[in-house]
Amino acid sequence: MQEAVVEERPEVIAALRRLLPPRALLVDPEDTRPYDCDGLTLIRQRPMAVVLPETEEQVVAILALCQGMSVPVVPRGAGTGLAGSALPLAGGVLLGLAKFNRILAVDPRARTATVQPGVRNLAISEAAAPHGLYYAPDPSSQIACTIGGNVAENSGGVHCLKYGLTLHNVVRVRGYTMAGEPVEFGSLAPDAPGLDLLPLIVGSEGMLAVTMEVTVRLVPRPQAARCIMASFADVGDAGDAVAALIAAGIIPAGLEMMDQAATRLVEPYANAGYDLEAAAVLLCESDGTPEEVEEEIARMSALLRAARATRLQVSTDEAERLRFWAGRKNAFPAAGRAAPAYYCTDGTIPRRHIGQMLRSIQAMEQRFGLACPNVFHAGDGNLHPLVLFDDADPDSVARAEAFGAEILEESVRLGGSITGEHGVGVEKLNQMCSQFDAATLEAFRGVKRAFDPQGLLNPGKVVPSLHRCAEYGRMRVTGGVLPFPELPRF
Amino acid sequence: MDARIDSFIDRIRDASARGATLCIRAGGSKDFYGNPPGGERLDPRPLSGIVAYDPGELVITAQAGTPLAEVEATLAAQGQMLAFEPPHFGDTATLGGCVAAGLAGPRRMSAGTTQGGVRDFVLGATLLDGRGRLLRFGGTVMKNVAGYDVSRALAGSLGFLGLIVALSLKVLPRPRVESTLAFELDEAATLARLNAWAGQPLPLSASGWSRGLLMLRLSGAEAAVKAAQARLGGEVIAAPAATLYWNALREQQLPFFAGEAPLWRIALPSTAVPFATDDPQFIEWGGAQRWLRSMAPAATLRARAAALGGHATLFRGGDRTTGVFTPLAPALHAIHARLKAEFDPAGVFNRGRLVPGL
Numbered sequence: 148m149q150e151a152v153v154e155e156r157p158e159v160i161a162a163l164r165r166l167l168p169p170r171a172l173l174v175d176p177e178d179t180r181p182y183d184c185d186g187l188t189l190i191r192q193r194p195m196a197v198v199l200p201e202t203e204e205q206v207v208a209i210l211a212l213c214q215g216m217s218v219p220v221v222p223r224g225a226g227t228g229l230a231g232s233a234l235p236l237a238g239g240v241l242l243g244l245a246k247f248n249r250i251l252a253v254d255p256r257a258r259t260a261t262v263q264p265g266v267r268n269l270a271i272s273e274a275a276a277p278h279g280l281y282y283a284p285d286p287s288s289q290i291a292c293t294i295g296g297n298v299a300e301n302s303g304g305v306h307c308l309k310y311g312l313t314l315h316n317v318v319r320v321r322g323y324t325m326a327g328e329p330v331e332f333g334s335l336a337p338d339a340p341g342l343d344l345l346p347l348i349v350g351s352e353g354m355l356a357v358t359m360e361v362t363v364r365l366v367p368r369p370q371a372a373r374c375i376m377a378s379f380a381d382v383g384d385a386g387d388a389v390a391a392l393i394a395a396g397i398i399p400a401g402l403e404m405m406d407q408a409a410t411r412l413v414e415p416y417a418n419a420g421y422d423l424e425a426a427a428v429l430l431c432e433s434d435g436t437p438e439e440v441e442e443e444i445a446r447m448s449a450l451l452r453a454a455r456a457t458r459l460q461v462s463t464d465e466a467e468r469l470r471f472w473a474g475r476k477n478a479f480p481a482a483g484r485a486a487p488a489y490y491c492t493d494g495t496i497p498r499r500h501i502g503q504m505l506r507s508i509q510a511m512e513q514r515f516g517l518a519c520p521n522v523f524h525a526g527d528g529n530l531h532p533l534v535l536f537d538d539a540d541p542d543s544v545a546r547a548e549a550f551g552a553e554i555l556e557e558s559v560r561l562g563g564s565i566t567g568e569h570g571v572g573v574e575k576l577n578q579m580c581s582q583f584d585a586a587t588l589e590a591f592r593g594v595k596r597a598f599d600p601q602g603l604l605n606p607g608k609v610v611p612s613l614h615r616c617a618e619y620g621r622m623r624v625t626g627g628v629l630p631f632p633e634l635p636r637f
Numbered sequence: 638m639d640a641r642i643d644s645f646i647d648r649i650r651d652a653s654a655r656g657a658t659l660c661i662r663a664g665g666s667k668d669f670y671g672n673p674p675g676g677e678r679l680d681p682r683p684l685s686g687i688v689a690y691d692p693g694e695l696v697i698t699a700q701a702g703t704p705l706a707e708v709e710a711t712l713a714a715q716g717q718m719l720a721f722e723p724p725h726f727g728d729t730a731t732l733g734g735c736v737a738a739g740l741a742g743p744r745r746m747s748a749g750t751t752q753g754g755v756r757d758f759v760l761g762a763t764l765l766d767g768r769g770r771l772l773r774f775g776g777t778v779m780k781n782v783a784g785y786d787v788s789r790a791l792a793g794s795l796g797f798l799g800l801i802v803a804l805s806l807k808v809l810p811r812p813r814v815e816s817t818l819a820f821e822l823d824e825a826a827t828l829a830r831l832n833a834w835a836g837q838p839l840p841l842s843a844s845g846w847s848r849g850l851l852m853l854r855l856s857g858a859e860a861a862v863k864a865a866q867a868r869l870g871g872e873v874i875a876a877p878a879a880t881l882y883w884n885a886l887r888e889q890q891l892p893f894f895a896g897e898a899p900l901w902r903i904a905l906p907s908t909a910v911p912f913a914t915d916d917p918q919f920i921e922w923g924g925a926q927r928w929l930r931s932m933a934p935a936a937t938l939r940a941r942a943a944a945l946g947g948h949a950t951l952f953r954g955g956d957r958t959t960g961v962f963t964p965l966a967p968a969l970h971a972i973h974a975r976l977k978a979e980f981d982p983a984g985v986f987n988r989g990r991l992v993p994g995l
Contacts, residue, residue, distance in 0.1 A: 256833075258836055311752075312780065314786070324972075330969060331966070338739070341965045355785075367837050368838070393692075438861060441860065442860045524780070562777060564782075566781070566782050571784070583784060584773065586772055589770075590766070595785075600975070
């Protein structure tokens with residue numbers, strides 16, 4: 148991927164120097180390099196400058212300066228995002244918020260925590276643990292990712308079906324518009340007056356406002372949790388079992404699926420005890436009171452057997468439960484060791500199409516000549532196919548990107564979405580043209596203008612231009628493999 | 638569907654050209670709510686019918702003019718429900734009106750899976766905006782972060798952005814077992830207990846307090862409900878009486894809600910101290926929703942609510958002309974004005990119903 152040449156504006160750098168201590172402003176390419184990409188490492192771009200403010204006053208001053216000098220600003224948390232939402236802009240300032248890492252308050256009585264945007268996801272649960280509470284959304288990057296980034300991406304995790312996404316667990320976001328005006332979305336009381344703008348802010352990928360403070364809801368930690376590991380001889384059977392559980396009125400705390408390629412990939416590293424002969428393995432978790440868990444495990448076991456499970460194993464203690472999950476949670480690192488590189492995609496489909504989707508992906512493996520193990524948040528219909536490729540081989544890179552794009556197109560064809568929890572960023576701009584029509588894309592641009600009339604806050608992400616969609620329409624005619632892989636496509 | 642959509646688009650363009658304003662209104666069950674409605678009536682009920690429902694997907698898609706009762710009966714036949722337990726406020730309630738009003742019932746502040754208001758269960762929406770554009774936001778799957786989530790922002794929008802044409806909502810299984818307990822407790826003790834219980838793994842699904850009597854509903858697996866019942870004590874209310882009570886609370890048909898005195902909805906952090914008033918009061922949602930029958934001036938109630946971290950809405954009755962909702966902060970008001978200008982520049986839809994002047 149070719150970088151754009153950085154547009155140097157010495158007057159902007161000079162103005163930033165007047166605002167910030169030297170340690171809070173990085174300009175030298177050596178220093179800014181760690182910020183050239185986020186978790187989407189295929190695409191890199193050097194920013195004009197990186198600012199790492201330490202006070203809220205500095206953030207406001209940076210925004211005012213950039214707004215006044217028409218400099219785009221890209222906010223960034225820990226940079227673990229997988230879609231390039233925090234990719235710098237050549238003529239822009241990267242606004243790193245990681246130094247805002249204080250937990251401001253944990254209120255056990257109100258079951259809330261108020262934190263700065265740079266606080267790590269897991270740190271909130273750790274701070275709440277002494278009160279028997281925790282923060283429910285658990286993206287797999289939770290040891291590193293920040294709550295500010297979670298708000299930007301509406302992050303999910305393996306427990307969303309029962310406990311919801313970031314949106315369902317955040318009650319209030321305080322921050323600033325690009326113009327530097329203070330804004331507060333949501334409140335500690337239900338149903339703040341006016342439009343409910345929190346669902347626009349959460350998942351806006353840093354394009355509508357800069358988050359300075361987040362109040363999250365904490366929930367009581369369940370007294371007990373147990374997990375069933377179920378084997379299936381056919382991926383279609385596993386998909387049917389998922390539907391059967393839900394149709395029977397059960398909302399498992401976690402409902403994950405791995406195909407055989409995935410279990411064989413992770414088992415050598417995780418020693419989770421997966422059934423490597425099974426075409427697919429389901430992990431079904433129940434949590435709650437011990438009585439409740441016992442009742443639900445019994446019901447789920449009966450339903451899974453009726454759905455042609457070939458083998459069931461129920462965790463007998465916490466160590467075993469964690470071992471079942473260890474494999475699932477290590478799927479990405481295992482993919483990283485099995486191939487020079489992997490590309491994780493993130494489509495969502497109606498659950499009834501899980502079997503069909505896996506068969507489509509198998510056909511694509513042949514067509515693109517690349518292996519693709521699959522891990523799924525099956526309860527949510529959210530797929531994470533891991534396309535294995537060689538990042539030193541441009542042809543392999545191009546095929547991997549085309550493979551990922553084709554999976555997303557198939558998700559849209561099956562009535563789903565191009566992204567369940569990773570966001571659009573720059574990665575899925577083309578597929579936005581498939582999921583949404585021109586009028587709706589224009590309405591998204593209207594939302595952006597309403598919050599940021601000058602279009603300076605993280606511009607160019609999430610919403611493709613009409614021109615780009617027209618181009619993509621033509622590019623798709625060539626079928627599968629993208630032409631001109633050397634050109635920037637974001 | 639297309640011909641019906643076209644005729645709505647014609648109405649919108651015609652109103653826009655004439656500078657007229659349209660008032661979206663199906664059965665009028667929620668005429669009392671929001672700033673006073675005005676303008677020419679636009680009845681969405683030609684857009685009626687359930688479009689798709691597969692219980693295994695936990696999603697229902699229906700046109701906005703579908704009767705709410707029809708949606709709920711369809712779900713109940715499969716053992717499922719709208720988990721936000723919406724009030725109907727009359728036989729004519731539609732799904733579109735339910736979402737546009739954004740009102741949730743007793744189950745709103747429940748534990749676990751069913752926690753959440755109307756917007757938490759919206760997955761997608763089709764909208765006809767003031768420019769006559771047919772827009773499709775969100776989708777029909779549980780997890781979808783593509784584009785800004787405008788569909789959820791329609792919950793409680795009172796027609797601000799346009800006419801809702803169709804909605805996809807997440808639905809949930811009905812609880813296997815429900816049980817209602819009664820406790821004799823004063824206001825302060827009720828607030829203390831409700832907040833303490835909410836911090837424990839208990840299957841709470843509703844609470845209602847007035848005049849020294851707290852009613853508490855438990856929902857979930859049989860084992861969980863039984864264990865909680867044994868632990869919490871209180872007097873077990875027989876199922877038929879309990880159902881009557883929660884339905885009457887949801888529909889505001891309990892004696893507290895009768896009469897002409899203005900009904901104020903005070904939304905507070907659940908832990909806020911007693912609202913301190915001699916006016917009759919009813920507490921719901923674990924302390925987060927406190928209804929008041931009060932003749933006190935709006936400014937007094939709003940100031941008190943703000944001091945406690947919340948806001949006050951004139952919900953029913955009283956003088957609506959000065960604005961029923963707490964006014965927006967300047968930066969938020971500016972965002973509302975710009976959103977209105979983007980979606981409905983001529984001010985065709987429900988002018989002033991949500992935000993005075995917009």
